[in-house]
Amino acid sequence: MTYNFDTLALHAGQVPDETFGARATPIYLTTSFVFKDSDQAAALFNMERAGHVYSRISNPTNAVLEERIAALEGGVGAIAVASGQAAMHLAIATLMGAGSHIVASRSLYGGSHNLLDYTLPRFGITTTFVDPRDLDAWRTAIRAETRLLFGETLGNPGLDVLDIPRVAALAHEHGLPLMVDSTFTTPWLMRPFDHGADLIFHSATKFLGGHGVAIGGLLVDGGSFDWDKSGKFPTLTEPYEGFHGMDFSEESTVAAFLLRARREGLRDFGACMSPMTAFQLLQGVETLPLRMERHIANTRQAVAHLVKHEAVAGVGYPELDNHPDHALAQKLLPRGAGSVFSFTLKGGRAAGRKFIEALRVFSHLANVGDAKSLVIHPASTTHFRMSDAALVAAGIHPGTIRLSIGLEDAGDLIEDLNRGLAAAAKA
């Protein structure tokens, strides 16, 4: 027998500890692990046997989190890293080097955009950004040096729904993998591997943790992509001098990517997760199904309220008929289109500021996916340097507000929104 999602969220990856029977996952707060004898030590180093050696490479607490996320996503395994950014970097650094090229959706979290557009070119990896809704744009951007297609399951800031089945099919036609950033959807809303994606990463900092106490990232391998057949990934299909001359895809048919990422990327770049963080994130993952259900229920109420409010010019949520990806969202995201969305006030920047300042329950900060409701006004914070015209070009209006709907009482949230809307109307 096999277990269903909600059971896996609580149990996958952990059997009660054999020494003391601890039910909760123990926090193995140790840098290193004692070898049984010299033979075992040698066998571990040479991958003749599996086990933990040093917590930069692997740790039993982290391993529970890794297995759990892999189980929830339906993948073959995962690697826990220091942050969502570290997960994205680890994936790219494992797949390619200088001279390589990425095709990415232009609707990305700012941090991902920075990495691709400004930082990686310094290391010889360049990116072409495309409108995620334009399949022809994806196709024409692919070049001989392209090694990865990348997008967010729900794009930033317009919640473009990535058409994973079609973009994945296009990627596979070209012998390329599709990686998605699943932070906004979590495996509870959608499992991208089921739709054809090959790699997934999460900023676990957000919904997976849910409590807003820990920064972390998870990189998950779907195990379906055939690196040998593609022929474009020598890091996975040719002997690696840096690790016993190992040919990773010979070593592991389905997990060559994870093997190289752990044995090279974690080892050399070192962006590992603390076992303490892994424990904290596990506490969050246990209640992911319950929390996501509530996030979505509250979001639907907030959206319904804002849509009909006279101070509101528009609401961007894929469940609304007027959202460009409405039909796609119904197909790929039947359980809900996340709990982060933007709406636009009829007033401009000034209305936005007044709205934010009047709120009491929503916290004004730069994060999403917390159990607590959050709010930000891009025109006066993340994008404050941009002119009104530049903002509009980026899909943001001077009066645009981004909400991350939390788990509070829906009535209290709506009352709070009303407070803000009343203040905005007077601006």
Added chain:
Amino acid sequence: MQIEINGQAAYAYTGGKPFDASLPCVVFIHGAQNDHSVWGLQSRWFAHHGFAVLAVDLPGHGRSAGSPLPSIEDLADWIELLLERVGAGDTANFAAKTVSLVGHSMGSLTALECAFRHPARIARIAMIGTAVPMPVSDVLLGPAKDNEPKAIAMINSWSHSPRGTVGGNTVPGMWMLGAARRLMERQKPGVLHNDLAACNAYGHGMEAAAALACPALIISGSRDMMTHPKAAAKLAAVIKDVRSVSLDGAGHALMAEQPDAVLDALRAFIV
């Protein structure tokens, strides 16, 4: 390494070391719908401790070309051909038999039949997750023929113990059920039904076992629902020189669920 057998490209993983025919040889034979990679945590150790390792991809599986072979007898002859081709074991010098066959499930039947048909080369066999005969019910054979995803899901759920179903993988960060499923999904259409039908049709295994001229090791999982430990016990009863090891709590996917215990049992038997 690539080897040509019957005019077709075959692949065998050599455990991270070049194959050296002058060393005693251990051949690892995977089960239905699998490939060499199920042996990672057993084969690498032997390759680095004085053995020449061949963890094969059977014809039509993994990296080996061609169609899957339709019977256990054909598989056994293919293993013999492979040994001849790489020069493992010296058939002229019967006393110097140096080849050990290690098989899982369908591979365990292949090892048995190979030792039965070609006794001159085989020093010993290890049968892991085995039952002789190995009947496969229509409940599984049916979907294996016309609904492979369903058959794969059934095999995956029956192949793991209650503990393995939850996880706790020895390999950090790997989700056993997911990896097992993807590996099965990698095989070509038709392979699964071919393999299961071959297991089901293998009729004279008990005679082969009774006539076995070399020592045998049987490793069974106490929670194996695919090849029940009771069947392994019946098999052990007819083999002249046999050693049995039961792994407490393990299901059919023994090499993944208890990799160290499987390796330790193989070491004690082969080294």
